[in-house]
Amino acid sequence: MSSDERRAGVPPRWSVLLLGVVLGATGIPYAAEAAPAATKVTRAALDPALVAGRGADVAFLEQEAEHAATNGTVIGPDRTAYTLPAEASGRSAVTLDPGEWVEFTLPRAANAITVRYSIPDAPNGGGITAPLTVGTKHGTRTMTLTSQYSWLYNQYPFTDDPAADLLHPDWWITECQCVPAATTPAPVITKPFRPAHFYDEQRLLLGHTYRAGDKVRLTARSVPTTIDLLDSELVGRPKVDLRGVDPVLFGADPTGRRDSAPAIERAIAYARKVDRKVYLPPGVFQVNRHIVVDDVTIVGAGNWYTIIKGRQVALDVPAPDGSVHTGVGFYGRSAAAGGSRNVHLSGFAIQGDVRERIDTDQVNGVGGAMSDSTIDGLYIQHTKVGLWFDGPMSNTKVTNNVIVDQIADGLNFHTGVTNSLVRNNFIRNTGDDALAMWAEKTTNTGNTFDRNTVQSPTLANGIAIYGGRDTTVSNNLVADPVREGSALHAGTRFSAEPFTGFLRFTDNTTVRAGTFELNWRIGLGAIWFYSLQGSFDADIRVTGDHYLDSTYNAIMLVAEWGVKDLHSIDGIKFKDIRVDGTGTSVLSARAGGSASFENVDARNVGAVGVNNCGRFGFPATGSEFGLTDLGGNDGGWLAPFVPNTITCDDRPPVVAPPAPSKW
Numbered sequence: 001m002s003s004d005e006r007r008a009g010v011p012p013r014w015s016v017l018l019l020g021v022v023l024g025a026t027g028i029p030y031a032a033e034a035a036p037a038a039t040k041v042t043r044a045a046l047d048p049a050l051v052a053g054r055g056a057d058v059a060f061l062e063q064e065a066e067h068a069a070t071n072g073t074v075i076g077p078d079r080t081a082y083t084l085p086a087e088a089s090g091r092s093a094v095t096l097d098p099g100e101w102v103e104f105t106l107p108r109a110a111n112a113i114t115v116r117y118s119i120p121d122a123p124n125g126g127g128i129t130a131p132l133t134v135g136t137k138h139g140t141r142t143m144t145l146t147s148q149y150s151w152l153y154n155q156y157p158f159t160d161d162p163a164a165d166l167l168h169p170d171w172w173i174t175e176c177q178c179v180p181a182a183t184t185p186a187p188v189i190t191k192p193f194r195p196a197h198f199y200d201e202q203r204l205l206l207g208h209t210y211r212a213g214d215k216v217r218l219t220a221r222s223v224p225t226t227i228d229l230l231d232s233e234l235v236g237r238p239k240v241d242l243r244g245v246d247p248v249l250f251g252a253d254p255t256g257r258r259d260s261a262p263a264i265e266r267a268i269a270y271a272r273k274v275d276r277k278v279y280l281p282p283g284v285f286q287v288n289r290h291i292v293v294d295d296v297t298i299v300g301a302g303n304w305y306t307i308i309k310g311r312q313v314a315l316d317v318p319a320p321d322g323s324v325h326t327g328v329g330f331y332g333r334s335a336a337a338g339g340s341r342n343v344h345l346s347g348f349a350i351q352g353d354v355r356e357r358i359d360t361d362q363v364n365g366v367g368g369a370m371s372d373s374t375i376d377g378l379y380i381q382h383t384k385v386g387l388w389f390d391g392p393m394s395n396t397k398v399t400n401n402v403i404v405d406q407i408a409d410g411l412n413f414h415t416g417v418t419n420s421l422v423r424n425n426f427i428r429n430t431g432d433d434a435l436a437m438w439a440e441k442t443t444n445t446g447n448t449f450d451r452n453t454v455q456s457p458t459l460a461n462g463i464a465i466y467g468g469r470d471t472t473v474s475n476n477l478v479a480d481p482v483r484e485g486s487a488l489h490a491g492t493r494f495s496a497e498p499f500t501g502f503l504r505f506t507d508n509t510t511v512r513a514g515t516f517e518l519n520w521r522i523g524l525g526a527i528w529f530y531s532l533q534g535s536f537d538a539d540i541r542v543t544g545d546h547y548l549d550s551t552y553n554a555i556m557l558v559a560e561w562g563v564k565d566l567h568s569i570d571g572i573k574f575k576d577i578r579v580d581g582t583g584t585s586v587l588s589a590r591a592g593g594s595a596s597f598e599n600v601d602a603r604n605v606g607a608v609g610v611n612n613c614g615r616f617g618f619p620a621t622g623s624e625f626g627l628t629d630l631g632g633n634d635g636g637w638l639a640p641f642v643p644n645t646i647t648c649d650d651r652p653p654v655v656a657p658p659a660p661s662k663w
Contacts, residue, residue: 038213039105040067044455044479044511045090050548050660054509055453055477056426058402060114060233063104065094068230070102075226079551081483081516084118084226087198089428089455089480091512093118093228096220102227103217110232111209112304113216115143116428118198118226121151125160127355130222134204143204149355149382149405152197152431157357162192174518196483197458199228199429200405201381205235205304238301239347244279245271254283256309261287268296280306280348288313290331290362293370294340298330300348303379303402312353312363322360327352329383332368335392335416339369346376352383357407357431362388365403369393376400385409386427391416392442398422403430410434410454416442421450428455433485434478439467443497448472454479454487461485462513465503467496474506478513486556487513490540491530492567499538507544511660514551514583522651523552523584531559531567531591541573546580548660552588553611554579554602557625559591564615568593569625574600579635581657585611586637589625598630601663602637606655609637613648622646 041061043051066074076085076092085091094102115132122128127148134141152158155167166173166189169181176187218227245267248254252263264278264287271278277297282305289310300306310328318324328350332340350365365380366387371394378401380386386403389396393416403410403425410427413420415438427434434454437444445468454462454476462478464485465471478487487510490503505527513526526547529536547554554577557569570593579586579602586602588611589595602609614624622644629642641647 038107039063039069041107042067042090044453044477046511046548046660049662051477051509054451054475054507056424056451058426058453060231061107062089062229062231063107064090064092064229065102065227066090066092068094068102068104070094070096070100072096072100072102079512082195084198086482087196087456087458088226088228089116091480093226095224095226096218097224098220098222101217101219103215104230106210106212106214106216106232108212109209109234111207112203112205112233112235114201114203114231114233115218116199116201116228117145118150118200118228119145119147120223121147121162125151125153125162127151132202134206136206136208138208141204141207143202145202146200150197150200151195152357153192153195155194157359158196160356162195164191164193166193172519174521197431199456201429203304209234235304236302238282238305239299240301241277241279241299244277244299245274246279246281247285248281252285254281254285256284256286258286259288260285261289261291264291268293268298272296280308282306284309286310287328289326290329290367292333292368293330293343293345294333295342297344299346302347303349303377306348307351308348309351310353312355319362321362323362324358325361325363327354327363327383329362329364330366332370332373332393335369335390339371339393341371341373343370343373345378346374349379349381350383351381354382354384354407357384364388370396372396374399378402381405385412387411388414389417390414391418391444394418394420396420399424401425403427406430408432409436411436413437413444413447415440415444417444417447419446421448422452423448423450425452427452430457431459433457433460433464434462436464437466437468437471438494439497440495441497443500444468444471446470448474449476451475453477456480456482457485458482459484461489462487462510464489464491466491466494467499469501471502472504472506473508474504476508478508479511481513481515483515484518486515486524486526486528488527489530490536491532492534492536493530493532495533498534499536499540502539502541505542505545509546509548510550511548512551513547514553523654525553525556525588526550527554528556528558529569529572531569532563535567536569536572536593540571541575542577543575544577546578549581549657550579550583552582552584552654554582554586556588557591557593557595558588559615564591567591570594574598577601578663580604580660580663582606583654583656584652585609587611589614589623591615592624594626594628596628596630597633597638599632600638601633602635604657605635605637606657607652608647608649609635610641610645610647611649611652612641612644612646613650614644614646616648618646618648623648
């Protein structure tokens with residue numbers, strides 16, 4: 001790989017990696033460059049003071065590679081899809097040629113690390129594995145890195161074959177501004193086409209506690225290697241529940257060599273009979289199918305210690321739900337069978353083996369219907385969706401979980417989920433909406449997403465609401481969406497039931513949000529409302545949000561072109577908003593309707609404050625989208641353009657804003 005390619009974020013796809021790590025070790029040579037006293041600690045690559053009180057309260061500290069000492073090459077910042085910087089936290093990372101290193105200085109005591117990285121794909125796809133050697137004054141350890149769960153290509157639903165032809169040659173694509181199958185001469189499409197989903201992460205218990213000031217050095221030895229960040233954590237001792245029913249006593253194998261699913265099911269049956277919990281002790285337990293749970297509590301020793309790990313298994317005959325594979329997961333009974341109740345899962349990891357997206361497959365970490373239930377303190381990785389609930393179901397709480405490296409969503413409340421809460425979860429590197437409520441066919445009611453952190457969804461949105469009644473999205477932190485979506489979204493789409501009652505977006509922070517929409521060829525807002533299959537006429541209020549360093553607009557209200565004269569987005573109220581940096585406007589209106597603004601303060605705006613195209617009818621009376629100024633809107637972005645001045649610039653130039661700072 002040339003230095004020009006590396007700086008452009010061009011991802012390598014060949015050879016094998018060997019990566020060395022030195023943790024404050026004596027007797028191991030360091031380069032002459034002096035490391036800083038401490039590597040900067042960030043949250044979503046921001047100064048933590050800018051997001052105080054928002055997002056998940058997590059046990060680990062985040063340190064970005066671009067802030068660490070290195071003799072490698074900092075790539076980015078770059079928000080262009082299909083590049084390594086775009087998918088990195090903070091839109092920047094460090095690429096190491098063989099022999100180069102990046103060195104982190106621990107900010108506090110830690111005995112565990114997480115490394116987010118990207119290594120090359122195999123030449124023909126499918127990924128490679130590579131050892132990561134961890135050397136300390138206490139000896140050496142090995143972590144195995146892999147690209148088997150990353151590197152997707154092509155059009156939705158994607159493939160792991162870099163040489164594949166277009167999956168849908170009859171779809172319009174922006175690369176040629178054409179429908180390839182209907183174009184003569186046929187366009188030449190560069191392969192691999194649209195490479196994406198580059199990153200993965202690995203966790204490692206170090207075996208000893210290292211002090212603040214000790215160093216973590218990552219050194220590439222064979223091929224260029226991109227390091228995004230390091231999370232460090234002080235993990236407590238394994239939890240013990242002597243009264244819990246231990247599946248090992250029923251034949252479960254904590255070494256992971258034998259299938260433990262039948263033994264765990266026997267332990268569950270016995271625990272229900274004697275009214276006790278199931279306790280999963282430390283170990284790796286192989287489970288290659290769904291374990292159906294109902295009226296049971298299952299606790300682990302902690303998600304660093306108890307790991308439920310499975311292989312994806314092809315079914316001889318497709319299941320009634322259309323699945324052609326099965327895999328590890330804890331599932332409530334289906335809603336058609338009455339669903340499950342009183343399920344409580346906590347303190348263990350679920351690690352799957354999903355490497356491609358097949359939408360009919362039920363290969364999620366947690367699924368089915370679970371009412372009056374709790375999911376707490378799980379670590380879910382490499383499943384299709386971390387948690388996918390098909391209602392009707394009610395009163396479920398999903399709290400304090402870490403959900404990473406998913407092929408599709410992080411969590412989805414799908415169909416008839418009511419009075420349920422998702423709070424204090426950390427979600428990174430999803431392949432679709434990180435958190436979603438989808439009111440398909442049966443509405444969702446009374447649900448809340450609160451104090452969650454979402455980082456780097458590679459497709460779609462950080463938090464998306466598709467229809468429903470009385471919905472709250474509050475105190476969340478959403479960063480770095482990559483393509484075909486943005487940070488916060490509400491849409492009348494995907495055959496969802498209408499928005500009714502109220503919808504609240506309250507006290508959320510977004511950073512580096514807004515992506516380039518391939519089909520429309522325009523930039524999306526950090527928060528965007530999209531009218532496709534109906535109008536917005538519920539009580540919708542956006543209050544207290546902070547939109548930081550938005551790539552394009554801070555706020556976008558848009559209708560699909562074919563229905564722009566049929567549907568509208570009416571009466572949305574924006575209040576007490578801060579906008580710090582936009583590539584284009586504060587507001588982009590591309591629909592009929594209206595909105596009001598009160599105490600919406602903006603600075604570092606890249607273009608005209610309001611880009612008001614309305615329905616693109618441009619009548620002499622003004623734009624078809626009306627704006628109401630309720631006062632206190634500082635920064636001069638709004639006042640000249642109310643009530644409905646036409647200020648339409650279909651594709652304004654983008655001006656990179658300065659980094660966010662204290663207001």
